[in-house]
Amino acid sequence: MNESLESVKWGEFAIGEIFTITNSKPYHKNNLKLGKGKTPYVTRSSFNNGLEYIVENENFTLNPKDTISLGAENADFFYQGIEYITGNKMYCLSNGKINRYTGLFLTQTLKKSIENCGFGYGIGLTGTRLCNRKVLLPKDSNGNPHWEFMESFMRELEKKHLEKIIAYYKNKLVESIGGGGYFTAIWNPRNILEGSVFYEIEQEIKNIVPELARVSSGTQNVKKWEEILISTGDFTDCFFMECDYIEIMDKARYLGAWHSVNDIQAQAGEQRWKKILEMIESKISHLQTLEIPYKIRAWTARKSSKGGSRA
Template sequence: MTKLTDRAWKGFDAFGPKGLFEIHTTNSSIDKKRLVLDGPEIVPYVTRSADNNGVALFVSDKNYSYGFDLPDVITVGLDTQTAFYQPYKFVTGQNIQIITGEHLTPLVIQFLLPLLRTQMTAKFNWGGNGATLSRMKRLRLMLPIDDNGQPDYDFMSDYVRERLSQKRQSYLDYVHDRLAELGTVQSLPAINSVDWKPFVISELFSKFVGGKGKGLVHLRQVDSGGIEYLGATNRNNGVLCRVALDDVSKSMV
């Protein structure tokens, strides 16, 4: 099993004249108001959001007319200190930077992302000390090195490949255990092989009631614990965030 301690580590300039990679502004930078919404929504629109790999929504490929960026790169959200791997051709919102480089394979990128995020979080924050392009160009990364003192990209790839294989096997083991608990698997007919007919929703459910709450502004958001706060969003199963349970109880009074 490959371990991080199997290699010596050394600091490198991430960008700049002696840097390992290049960082530059996006080729599109489309304000949301200018998006072309006509046509199949198949193109990732990447923003500074920390959710969903930075993808705010999918848009028409007609937005390529503004410009686009190619896959297998890292996107960085300035000010928000977000960094994500983009595996598909995409367009972006404003204040997005693109990291490219000869050695940026999908596996190497997955190894670099936690290191990059850690450095950005430690050095930058929202407001006057955000991750501007000039500040990013001064960033340094500690990386495992080979016998020549250069970044060992093969080691990075092997390490990530092993961890992905572990996660995949853990998932398969979990699924097999759950299936064993459920007993004999029943075969179900194909969904298009049964008869369908329309129903009035009020015939299926006894009543509809409005949700209770005084709005998110009255509640404390928490990172863990608490209770899910639902809103009128089409993402994350309608969950906007988690809020303190004590505040929820008070708002019901």
């Protein structure tokens, strides 16, 4: 997508028309098992994405993942990527178009829409008040919120930040090891064996998305790091080691890991990605824990005292 924040068309949208705003069932922290379990407890805090505690789920009424939480008295919006419960005077915004990227975009535009309006402790931003307000959003050629642009813009922004971070630490690494030191690159791909449930999952994914091109999948697509490191002119005497490793996960953690597999999600699209997640959940439904085999690989090379000698 070639559009920018400056070139894309913008329009005002009634918040109550593009979101479903629901009252979140309140839970008091005195009745919760704090510090246990995996369920986020979100309250009217302006910090840490609204998260106050992680609690044990005791058959709570959970707010859906991929929604936006709102605390009435602090008037702060936060994207919530997993199911959660809340404290008092909290609301949940949903519309089926929210994901990690559109959610982060929307939280900023929603915050901007109430800037300097006096909402906070004393004048709470209730669901009714929010419903009647308007928010400025990019709009598509049909005059609807431009969800594709919002997602694309945030993905590109994330990519640029990651490139800066990687470049920074790469430079720090080269500075720290100096001439004569050693550098180790570690790669721990899943060791997917034919006949295993993990192999079945991979095959089903290929059936659902035949055109899929993985950035990284299992033990395939491993670069020839010996050649890459030596070719830079910065390293010599590269040697390779590997070993097998088993990581034990419960179903929730395993499914959570799949939610972060962005290359498949981006290529599959919303409908096929949903089908993939449902397939994976079905494949492991009979298992209590999963023993996931990994192949840990390491390439170690000596930093050349003539580093930077490339032509």
